[in-house]
Amino acid sequence: MGWYERLVRWSERRRLAVDAVVAAAAIVPSAILASDPVRGFGHAAPHAFWTVLLIAPLAWRRVRPVESTAAVVVVALAHLFTGTILVLPADLAILVALYSVTVHGPVWAHRAAVVTALVGSGLLGAVVVARGGTYGEVSGVVMLAAILATTSWAFGLVRRSRREMLEALRDRAERLEVERDQQARIATAAERARIAREMHDIVAHSLSVVVAQADGGRYAATADPAAAAHALEVISETGRAALADMRRLLGVLRTSDPADAGPAPRAPQPGMSPGRLVRPTVPAAPVEATPLAETPDDADLASLLEQARGAGMKVSFVRVGEPRRLPPGAGLTLHRVCQEALTNVRKHAGPSVSVTVVVRWGVASVELEVSDDGRGAAAASDGSGSGAPGYGLLGMGERAALFGGKVTAGPRPGGGWRVRFTMPLPAGTTAVGSAAAADDETEQA
Secondary structure (H helix, E strand, O other): OOHHHHHHHHHHHOHHHHHHHHHHHHHHHHHHHHOOOOOOHHHHHHHHHHHHHHHHHHHHOOOOHHHHHHHHHHHHHHHHHHOOOOOOHHHHHHHHHHHHHHHHOOHHHHHHHHHHHHHHHHHHHHHHHHOOOOHHHHHHHHHHHHHHHHHHHHHHHHHHHHHHHHHHHHHHHHHHHHHHHHHHHHHHHHHHHHHHHHHHHHHHHHHHHHHHHHHHHHHHHHHOHHHHHHHHHHHHHHHHHHHHHHHHHHHHHOOOOOOOOOOOOOOOOOOOOHHHHOOOOOOOOOOOOOOOOOOOOOOOHHHHHHHHHHOOOEEEEEEEOOOEOOOOOHHHHHHHHHHHHHHHHHHHOOOOOEEEEEEEEOOOEEEEEEEEOOOHHHHHHOOOOOOOOOHHHHHHHHHHHHOOOEEEEEEOOOOOEEEEEEEEOOOOOOEOOOHHHHOOEEEEO
């Protein structure tokens, strides 16, 4: 910022004081120029009086531009009709007041001021005629006064336009800063909600499996060592999978330099085709590429069902319709909703529960339904006792809303609980498979 910009900002902050000092400093030379040293002080005193009255209102020309201009106009008209000299050096205050009200005043005020200045030019010519002036003198005086007033008004309009443009740019920059901060807060809240959903899905699902298997293995340790060994195997596999997911999720929150750490292990997210997640690296030797088999992106529900069956649940899987390849992220949403529904069954439905997982592929949507024959509505009365939806149901609803879907959960007729998730499919989704995929496919455990 240069000295001129700093001076302008300093003057803007102290408008009244600066204008008062300038007006006071202008009064003295204007009064001296208007004096008549030949005829003495008695004739100079009236000129000094009009000089003070004309220049003094300029002290608040930027603080109160309309009132300041009105005062200058009234004094100028009074001097025009009563003064002995028609034009004083202090009459330049009229042009300063016109410029000030054009820059700082409202639109109606500067329009009225320029019209008044032009009318005053005509009145000046009439007074010159009344005092015996010639036609040439009258026309010259009127034209000069009108040109000076119009020029001062034009300069004021240019300054006003630049001032309004700067204020608009400043206001836009402030609004952009506010919007940037709001977007940053919204993005931070969304990322926190996403991490919270992922943490809940990983921890709740894995720990429920581990606790169930640990309890079962403890009771079966003496009677059935093979069942206890199987339970320990399931606990080990579930813990490793949860640990890998936690490392992947917490890697986002690292603040250390990625170059200091080694390459983090990567695994495809559930619901994403491996062919879409592999990133090419520099191979040690040329490897012949083999085409990947076309597999539907059905959120990798098979691994969830196998894990649930390994934990001792009776799970049936039904697929209806022709599978579609889901866009990135949609398969993960389908996977997490099914995972949370199975976790809730394991925690709340009670022992010896049969679960049915149905995936219906429609023309424009896919529907997932997880139902069981457990305790149903009775499960809401125990536990927390509040009856309010937990973080799992809230997370399912948030995930569904990201893709325009909807999740409903509640007791089903005849007992048990049902979770239904519906998600629209984009128009560009392609079907995968042959005619056999159109048949109903059922797996029973």
